[in-house]
Amino acid sequence: MMFRTPEEEVKELVKELRELKDVLREISSKVTHIEARAQRAFPAAFPKASPGPRPPAPKITDPPTLSPPDALKLYDEFVALAKQSHKGEVQHRLQKMALPDLSLLSRELGVSLGKSKPSQKVLINGVLRRINESMMLSTSSLRQRSERPEGGGDVVRSSLDQTDEPGSAPNSELPRKDNAG
Secondary structure (H helix, E strand, O other): OOOOOHHHHHHHHHHHHHHHHHHHHHHHHHHHHHHHHHHHHOHHHOOOOOOOOOOOOOOOOOOOOOOHHHHHHHHHHHHHHHHOOOHHHHHHHHHHOOHHHHHHHHHHHOOOOOOOOOOHHHHHHHHHHHHHHHHHHHHHHHHHHHHOOOOOOOOOOOOOOOOOOOOOOOOOOOOOOOOOO
């Protein structure tokens, strides 16, 4: 008994794969032949695929049915739904939107897409990111408002009161360092 080298083993595998593909082609050919005979003998058992041509899906280049203000109103509605823990409904409604409307909504929200003709999935993900950002920003601003003391929310410190250097006294007459130049 002789051991094979790796090259001989690869050649043997390639040979077996070719033989297997030939056998599969032969089987496929026979199945197709049997199916054709069955269709001729029993046409009622093989209904036609579709009665007519399907209307083409809207392309991203088609004109949208929404106006820009309507798109922004729709976005506000989506944000409100998402805040009420209805993100699934938002995603479902986005998936039902026509591609031109989805593209308009993305453009109005300033979603960077990177392609001239992005897919529906890319557009939906971009809009969902904007919705999530909006929710995070609103919860962050609510948190900041709640951290302000009662009645002290309107007090604004002047830029002279705020310094970048530790240990410097407010309202000091020392010149501040400028990062501009």
